[in-house]
Amino acid sequence: MKKTILFAAVLAMASTAMAQTPVYLDNAKPIEERVKDALSRMTLREKINMIHAQSKFSSPGVPRLGIPEVWTTDGPHGIRTEVLWDEWDQAGWTNDSITAFPALTCLAATWDPEMSALYGKSIGEEARFRNKTVLLGPGVNIYRTPLNGRNFEYMGEDPYLSSQMVVPYVKGVQANGVATCVKHYALNNNELNRNNTNPILDERTLREIYLPAFKAAVQEGGTWSIMCSYNLYGGKWLSENDYLLNQVLKKEWGFDGVVISDWGAVHNTEGTIKGGLDLEYGSWTNGLSGGPKNVYDSYFMAQPYMDLIQQGKIGTDELNDKCSRILRMIFRTGMNPNRPFGSINSEAHISAARTIGQNGIVLLKNDAPAKKQPKLLPIDLNKTKKILVVGENAIKMMTVGGGSSSLKAQHEVLLLDGIKARVGNAAEVVYERGYLGDAGGEYNGVVTGQNLKDDRTPEKMIADAVEAAKTADIVLFIGGLNKADHQDAEGADREHLALPYNQDAVINALAAVTKKLAVVIVSGNAVEMPWVKNVPAIVQDWYLGSEAGNSLADVLMGDVNPSGHLPFTYYATLDQCGAHAEGEYPGTVSPTVKGQFFGHEVPVYDMKYNEGLFVGYRYIDKNNLKPTFPFGHGLSYTTFSYGKATVDQKEITANGKVTVTIPVTNTGAREGKEVVQFYVQDVQSSLVRPMKELKGFKKVSIKPGETVNVSVTLDKSALSYYDDTKKAWVAEPGTFNVLVGASSQDIKSTVAFELK
Ligand code: BGC
Numbered sequence: 127m128k129k130t131i132l133f134a135a136v137l138a139m140a141s142t143a144m145a146q147t148p149v150y151l152d153n154a155k156p157i158e159e160r161v162k163d164a165l166s167r168m169t170l171r172e173k174i175n176m177i178h179a180q181s182k183f184s185s186p187g188v189p190r191l192g193i194p195e196v197w198t199t200d201g202p203h204g205i206r207t208e209v210l211w212d213e214w215d216q217a218g219w220t221n222d223s224i225t226a227f228p229a230l231t232c233l234a235a236t237w238d239p240e241m242s243a244l245y246g247k248s249i250g251e252e253a254r255f256r257n258k259t260v261l262l263g264p265g266v267n268i269y270r271t272p273l274n275g276r277n278f279e280y281m282g283e284d285p286y287l288s289s290q291m292v293v294p295y296v297k298g299v300q301a302n303g304v305a306t307c308v309k310h311y312a313l314n315n316n317e318l319n320r321n322n323t324n325p326i327l328d329e330r331t332l333r334e335i336y337l338p339a340f341k342a343a344v345q346e347g348g349t350w351s352i353m354c355s356y357n358l359y360g361g362k363w364l365s366e367n368d369y370l371l372n373q374v375l376k377k378e379w380g381f382d383g384v385v386i387s388d389w390g391a392v393h394n395t396e397g398t399i400k401g402g403l404d405l406e407y408g409s410w411t412n413g414l415s416g417g418p419k420n421v422y423d424s425y426f427m428a429q430p431y432m433d434l435i436q437q438g439k440i441g442t443d444e445l446n447d448k449c450s451r452i453l454r455m456i457f458r459t460g461m462n463p464n465r466p467f468g469s470i471n472s473e474a475h476i477s478a479a480r481t482i483g484q485n486g487i488v489l490l491k492n493d494a495p496a497k498k499q500p501k502l503l504p505i506d507l508n509k510t511k512k513i514l515v516v517g518e519n520a521i522k523m524m525t526v527g528g529g530s531s532s533l534k535a536q537h538e539v540l541l542l543d544g545i546k547a548r549v550g551n552a553a554e555v556v557y558e559r560g561y562l563g564d565a566g567g568e569y570n571g572v573v574t575g576q577n578l579k580d581d582r583t584p585e586k587m588i589a590d591a592v593e594a595a596k597t598a599d600i601v602l603f604i605g606g607l608n609k610a611d612h613q614d615a616e617g618a619d620r621e622h623l624a625l626p627y628n629q630d631a632v633i634n635a636l637a638a639v640t641k642k643l644a645v646v647i648v649s650g651n652a653v654e655m656p657w658v659k660n661v662p663a664i665v666q667d668w669y670l671g672s673e674a675g676n677s678l679a680d681v682l683m684g685d686v687n688p689s690g691h692l693p694f695t696y697y698a699t700l701d702q703c704g705a706h707a708e709g710e711y712p713g714t715v716s717p718t719v720k721g722q723f724f725g726h727e728v729p730v731y732d733m734k735y736n737e738g739l740f741v742g743y744r745y746i747d748k749n750n751l752k753p754t755f756p757f758g759h760g761l762s763y764t765t766f767s768y769g770k771a772t773v774d775q776k777e778i779t780a781n782g783k784v785t786v787t788i789p790v791t792n793t794g795a796r797e798g799k800e801v802v803q804f805y806v807q808d809v810q811s812s813l814v815r816p817m818k819e820l821k822g823f824k825k826v827s828i829k830p831g832e833t834v835n836v837s838v839t840l841d842k843s844a845l846s847y848y849d850d851t852k853k854a855w856v857a858e859p860g861t862f863n864v865l866v867g868a869s870s871q872d873i874k875s876t877v878a879f880e881l882k
Contacts (some may be wrong), residue, residue, distance in 0.1 A: 149190070150453075153723040161453045165446060167191055173449045174432045174444075178425040181211045185405060187456060190254055195259075197451070198307070198386070198407070200530045202263020202279060205228050205252045207471075207572055208532040225475040226525040226535035226671030229516050230264055231650045232486035233670065234281035234693035235760075237801040238825045239294045240443050241482050246298020247305075248478040254468025256301040259459045260386070261350055262307045262530070264295050266339035267355075270315040270695045270707045272740055273620040278650020278669060279531055282693025283742030283757060285335055286820045289342035298348030303465025305455055307386055308343040310355035312336055312370055318619040318712050319731050321391075322721040324358040327735035330813075333848035335741050350383040350455050354403060358730060361719045362401070365391045367587040371402025384451045389530075395430040395724050399440060403427070404448040420612065452881070453731060460685065470627055471536050478674060483670035483677025485799075486773040488690035489761040493662040495641035502644055502663040504684025504763060505600055507552040514598035515542050516560040516636065517593045517605040518627075519648040523567065523574040524669045526607030529616020532569040535672050541604055541648070544675020549569045550681050551601075558591040560603070560636075562611040563627040584628055588635050595640050602682070603636060604668075605629045606648035614650045614669070619712075623700050624654045633657045652696040655754050666692070684763060689799035689825065689871065691760030697740045698754045704737030704745035743870040747817035758803050758820070758869035764794030764830065768802075768874035771866045777880045780842060780857060784879050786864045787837040791827040799827045800868065802836045806844050807863040809878075813847055818865050840864070845881060857881060 148157050150164035161626070168176075168188055180195070187193035200206040207216040208537050225248070227233075233245055253261045269283035270402070281288035296306045310741055311327045313336055327336075343349045354364040354371065364370060366389045375381045386459050389408025392398055398406070423429045434440040459465070473733040484681045487839040492501045500506070505513065513722045520542040525535040537546075559580055567574030580587070595601045598739035606627065607613040612621055624630065636643050636658040647653060658664070665688075682685040700706045713733030721728045740748050743757040769789035804822035808815050820839030845862055846855040859881050867873035 128569055132362065136404060157454060157457045160457055160822070164188070164191065164193060164453050165450055169611065170432070170435065170442070173445050174428060176452055177404065177445070177448050178422065178427045179408065180329045180422055182209055182213065182408070186408070187263060187460075193453070196456065196460070197258050197404075198260040198261045198262055199253060199256065199258045200864050201307070202250070202261070202265055203229055203531050204249065204525070204533040205256050205258065205261075206530070206532070208609045209570065214570045218571070222256065223471075223534045223536040223705050223851045224256070225471050225479055226533045226538065227479045228486055228671050229278045229650055230281050230670040231604045231693060232668035232670060232690070233295070233482060234287060234291050235486040235488055235666070235690040236482060236825070237287070237691050237823055238485055238654050239853045241485050241528045242291045243294035243298050244478050245482055246295035247301065248297035248303050248475045250302035250553055251466070251468045252470050252475065253299065253304040254466065255470040256468075258304055259456070260305045260307050261352065262300055264292055264306065266292050266343065267310055267314050268336055268741060270735075270756055271703055271711055272623055272649075272652045272694070272700070273711070274315060275317040275615050275617065275619045276529070277694070278528070278614045281339065283695060283841055284693070284820050285338035287693055287698055288339035290823075292339050292343045296343050296349045299351060302468055302526050303459050303462045305383070305459050306343075306347070307351040307353045308340060308349045308386055309353035311375070312355060313359055314355035314357050316619055316712065317617055320617070321356045322358070322728050322730045322735050323713055324361060324716060324719055324730050325347050325733050325735055328738060329850040330848045331735060334739055335775070337374070340503060344375065344379045344381045351386050352381065352460055353386050354384065354389050354391060358390050358719065363391065363393050363397075365393065365549065366397035366401030366450050368401050376402060382451065384455050395426045395434065395664045396440070397703045399431060399434075404451050406493050424756035427765065429815075436862050442724045444555045474649070479671050480673035480677050480680070482750035483673055484686045486668060486690045487677065487681045487688050488666040488689040488692055488759070490664040490696070490755050490759065491658070491662070493762050495662045501663070502600070502642060503682060505682055507549065507683065509554045510599045512556065513545070513549065514555045514556050514558065514594050515545060515629050515815055516595070516601060516603045516632065517557060517629075518561060518563045518578070519608065520557065520604035521604050522578065523576055523608060524607060524648065525671060526567060526572055526574050526675065527569045528614060529618070532572065532609070536571045538672055541667075541675045541678050544677070544679040545602070548674070548679035555593055556598070560591040560632040561587055561605070561627045561629055563665050564608050564613070566610060574838070575870075577667055579849035588632055592631060592635050592639055594771045595636050598640070598642075600642045600644065601828045601846060602644050602646060603633055605632070605644045606646075606647065606653065607651060622652065623697065630656055633661065637809070644830070649826060652694060652754070658754055680746050684790035685761045687796060687802065688800040689760065689762060690815070691758050692755060692756075692803045693754050696759075698752065702746065702751050702753055704740040705735070707737070707745070708740070709737040710734040715726075721854040744816035744819070748869070756869050756871035758801070759872070760801065762800065764792055764796050764800040766798070766800045766868065767830065768866065771864060771875040771877040773854065773864070774875050776882055780881050783839050783841045785839045786822070786866065786877060787835050788875055789833050789835050789868045790826065790828060790834040795830055797829050800827055801825050803867055803869065804838050804840070805865040805867070805870065805873070806840065807865060808845065808847075808858070810863040811847070811858055811860070813849065815847055818870075820870075
């Protein structure tokens with residue numbers, strides 16, 4: 127009897143406790159119910175607090191309700207070091223060094239969505255381990271000009287390639303309960319005047335070229351947040367751009383996540399409230415000195431917003447929507463009881479960094495140095511006694527610098543060290559600097575500790591390199607750009623397409639004394655190559671992060687067969703690029719629109735995208751130009767031959783699908799991966815269309831002598847253009863060609879079908 131009473135009492139207590147569990151804390155309840163419940167419990171002050179930063183990289187949750195803070199971090203190549211509360215400078219922690227993954231241009235150059243999934247999973251685990259809510263990345267702004275200082279953080283010039291590559295990254299990160307913040311939405315295609323550029327382009331170009339990767343990240347990747355960019359569109363800052371934020375992103379695409387401002391991208395209160403921004407970060411980012419005192423309360427979305435509500439000038443609908451979105455993100459991340467714990471600098475991550483690097487390196491050229499000799503690469507250590515490495519990028523750390531993507535890597539294998547380690551005692555590896563570039567090695571208090579000073583004159587440096595080259599069996603020139611201002615770095619653009627620091631002179635001098643010269647370009651951008659014909663081998667090496675030297679050595683020595691392909695056109699000259707030949711860059715001062723920056727009036731630069739749709743290879747095709755290397759180009763240590771492309775049906779209807787297949791044979795002596803590219807051509811169209819557009823690709827590994835049938839399936843989305851009068855995607859009936867090849871200028875077979 128007693129037992130029964132006790133049991134009943136316990137049951138009653140338990141059910142009262144259960145009844146008392148607030149809905150927002152009940153993980154079994156759908157997120158939308160929890161969001162609603164949490165919102166209903168919040169005071170006006172708590173809501174206002176939630177929508178703006180409290181420190182450089184964090185914003186409040188609701189402490190009274192146990193709802194955690196939001197902690198953001200850069201992104202996108204590794205988890206940024208911890209910084210001081212109100213400063214950019216690193217906080218000096220000793221447990222925040224991480225794995226640096228290859229830059230996103232390298233990831234795009236793998237043309238392999240599996241590499242992107244591996245990247246997302248690995249960096250997501252590191253972000254989770256470091257207890258971050260939001261990873262500020264990846265970036266998918268289109269490569270409109272090779273001068274953009276931030277191209278290395280993006281995925282190239284093609285909307286289809288970048289869409290395919292961004293989705294697995296997003297999913298991989300978010301599987302860790304960490305939100306991605308896909309950036310910089312939208313049209314932040316130059317760093318010069320990035321705060322006050324107003325791109326002017328037609329709706330069709332916007333939809334077909336500049337938005338698809340963002341749309342894919344939202345609709346296919348399901349990103350939980352997105353970062354609005356600094357620039358304007360249609361004369362309105364992106365942080366208050368009703369059209370791009372409310373109409374397109376939220377209504378049309380159904381985005382239910384959080385729009386976070388780029389750091390300092392917000393300019394006023396009312397416009398921002400209505401314009402669709404949800405979370406304000408980084409206002410007065412210049413060390414918080416440029417703004418008022420008690421700066422976080424003075425954020426545009428802080429006390430000034432509160433005042434408007436209390437004065438009855440504005441309602442709370444927008445505020446509730448912003449908070450609901452932030453709560454939703456918190457339930458998906460910090461309050462997700464199922465999220466894993468993450469890990470950092472694990473063997474798996476280091477190996478992922480190395481593998482992605484190996485798969486992204488592009489062999490641009492590989493000839494024999496002389497008749498009857500084998501191709502210069504890979505280096506045959508059985509026949510090599512002395513390797514000369516020339517160039518600053520062989521010894522320079524590249525994980526530090528370049529802006530917000532700068533990292534504190536637990537280790538970085540320098541290119542020279544990777545080569546030396548791989549060569550071991552098999553040959554002598556000697557080094558010559560060749561030129562002096564950037565001796566700097568510090569970013570926000572993270573120091574490389576490298577001393578890169580050299581007092582020799584440029585002439586002496588070249589003479590020393592040339593002297594050493596005379597006795598070397600092979601010379602590797604390792605140069606390119608770096609992370610200094612006006613190179614591959616945030617906040618400024620490059621000033622020209624040419625290689626900096628006298629490197630052309632060094633390469634020419636080396637080419638004059640040896641035929642066995644391979645040039646390795648470390649960069650996130652195309653560079654001019656006036657010496658291209660005088661050098662038998664050229665390798666595009668990106669910023670490869672922690673394992674940079676190992677990935678490069680793996681490819682140079684032939685342990686790994688290169689398989690990267692260019693995600694952008696390697697222009698021979700700037701005027702091969704539509705943005706420079708026909709469009710405006712950097713733009714002209716707008717007669718009508720004025721800007722505000724840190725409280726000062728600044729000019730706004732109208733920048734006309736007159737080249738329209740003709741970005742990258744689309745412009746090359748239209749004008750029949752010969753770039754140094756075309757979009758999609760990349761060689762292997764083996765060779766492939768292509769058969770005839772076929773379609774499974776000659777006619778399809780509007781909702782039908784067509785599968786295109788081509789046999790590809792490995793005709794060389796070793797296994798290798800080929801990137802088979804499918805470009806669609808609309809034979810007759812009422813609107814002008816690019817000559818062809820990438821609409822499918824597959825990376826396949828093929829054994830020597832083996833033939834693989836490579837297929838892609840195309841549907842209406844691959845055939846459509848955006849009709850801005852109808853405001854809709856249209857696939858016009860008629861003949862379509864599918865051009866299948868190994869690059870945008872190496873088409874092997876074409877097959878046609880009809881859309882009825
Ligand atoms: C950059 C963003 C970055 C943010 C925070 C801004 O200057 O444009 O990409 O995420 O700073 O560091």
